[in-house]
Amino acid sequence: MTGIGPTSQHPQGPDDAAPGEVPPPAPTAVERANRMSAANMLRSLLPLVVICLLIVGWQAFRTETGDPVREVDPTTAVRVAQAEAGYTLLVPTGLDEGYRPTSARSDAGRGGAGAPVTLEIGYVTPSGRFAGFVVSDSPTAEPVAAVLGGATGEGQVDLGGEEWTRSTTVEGETALSRVADGVTVLVTGSAPDEELETVAGSVRPYAG
Known part of the structure; x- marks a missing residue:
């Protein structure tokens, strides 16, 4: 009687795609660089946006709480x-x-x-x-x-x-x-x- 032993298994790699499936192309170096540049730009702009919003809010607060009376010299x-x-x-x-x-x-x-x-x-x-x-x-x-x-x-x-x-x-x-x-x-x-x-x-x- 012939026994069935364990079969060897290994992780499926890009070359092991199911029949009929075409693996997506790997991103090029230029695409990766563009993605990193956009992300870095967003991260660098975020503090500036926050600072601008704080300045605008502070000016609005000062305007609302300031004295509206305009004095004149008669x-x-x-x-x-x-x-x-x-x-x-x-x-x-x-x-x-x-x-x-x-x-x-x-x-x-x-x-x-x-x-x-x-x-x-x-x-x-x-x-x-x-x-x-x-x-x-x-x-x-x-x-x-x-x-x-x-x-x-x-x-x-x-x-x-x-x-x-x-x-x-x-x-x-x-x-x-x-x-x-x-x-x-x-x-x-x-x-x-x-x-x-x-x-x-x-x-x-x-x-x-």
Whole structure:
């Protein structure tokens, strides 16, 4: 009786492909070099991409958390108004740094010599609201008429040693005003009454 012994086995190599199968061609040296170059390029660019993303994110964070208030220096507008006004120019004086001027303009010089002069200064107050100051020797000046036209008087209040009229505008905001020698001084805005009163109480003749 003939026994069947173990047959010898060895790993199948490229030359041992099944009949009918064609083994894939081995990659050439150029192809291997190209693959390595692309991989190396990706690995080298990755840190740069990460750094760029971090810089962009940091700039966006600074923009979002930065102070959006842009302050202006009202000095030029005040000096132009003083030079042309035929009256003693009054302006808020000595306000603390929580009251930041964000706008200032005057119509001085537009109407020729002797024409009425109006000065406007806008502030962002400590509460982040708006307080507007206006002084004009024209009762029909647009910044004055737009606020006091249709306003309802609410009585008198003493601020900075002067008597002011408290009114409620048609927009529901408080307006503080006084008139002397044909000159109207006005403080109004969305700021709380206490902050509007602070601005009004600081009004003094401009000392230059």
